[in-house]
Amino acid sequence: MREVSRSCRLLLAAGLLLLGACATPPPPEDAEALAEFRAANDPAEPLNRTLFAIDRAADRLALRPLTIAYREVVPEPARQGVRNLLRNLRTPVTLMNDMLQGEPRRAGDTLGRFLINTTLGLGGLIDVADAHFGVPYRRNGFGTTLALWGVEPGPYLYLPLLGPYNPRDALGFGVDVVANPLAWFGQGSEVMALDIAWAGMTYLDQRDAVQDQLDEVERTSLDPYATIRAVSQQQRAAEIDRRRAERRSAP
């Protein structure tokens, strides 16, 4: 029970706790069921399932049709251009995290990519750095920084619109948003409109990237909530493991 109440306090910190939303763990005699409960790392499952159900309804009504429309209106080479542009605009955040992680080579690559793609790549639309200089985009964020600093992810969270998360990565997401100087640049309604457009495009781009996977889950899973939880937790953990391994093998 202690584990559960600690997890719940974390949830409270994330500002998400509704009273009575915690799952009851299996009795301690049932060791295997208890192990499974711990592996799922989802003490707030009832709340998470409710949020997932709301999100799924919104998805069917609006978000999926919007993503499909985006794909139809904007053909593939242009969508890649949008993706490149968004990645280029995110450079300050990526660079900040490269440095916070003590990765000067990564930071150098990020900065070099920005300079090349902003000039030769027409403001970032074309990823010249990857195509001609062999320096591919490498995503980085404050959630990863925290992970490399040794912060545990905490319990599973399903956030409407944002999808599968955990308190560490949710905090990281918030820090990344606030840390982006472009979000603070200028004022007035035009700038605000641009910021909203930017956020909207970022959202559409990320949805576009995972839409096929989501459709696959909807088509094949007997319990999409459990499937998305398992896949997202494993993939995120593997990503962190890969980063840790890279750091160990780095000179």
Add this chain to the structure above:
Amino acid sequence: MRRRDLYGLLLLAWLCPIAPARAALTPARATAFIQAAGEELVAVINDRGLSTEERRQRVAAILRRSVDIEGVGRFVLGRFWRQASPAEQAEYLRLFEESLIRNLAGRFGELQGVAFTVERNPRLIEEDVVVATIVTRPGQPPVTLEWRVAEVGGQPRIVDLIAEGASLRLTQRSEYAAVITRGGNQVSALNAALRRQLGQ
């Protein structure tokens, strides 16, 4: 013993010089197995002469030969396997096989223009070998798919597929455990859900 047989035996001894007790699965053998199964799959997937249905059937046939379906099925059911009655176990395995083949054949069957390369130096986990492949499709970023290969009845067989760090059998185990737990801890609830999904 004729001389040719003796040479054959000597050649065999030379080919497998280490520990006959654990002769089992060498990384090289697992890699060759995945290379062969992958080439076979890709040839079928990219064969434009086949209808969608034919393609799915051939993909299914390759999967039935290369995947340890029963072993994966038991793994996925996990702690509930012992809890199930023999009749429930049998029905579950039948439904699991059909569902797995249908889902994978559907998924692979749609990958027109797919190509793959097998990475050298596979990882070892316990007794198994994990072979990584890089899968590319026109207009899509390359994807890393890892195949966990185990020796089953003397033959290499696929026991798991790991996509970008997510293991298919672990994911399915969580999925099925959720269905069973929410269905009053009954394996029959899972069988019913599988039957519904398969339209039976």
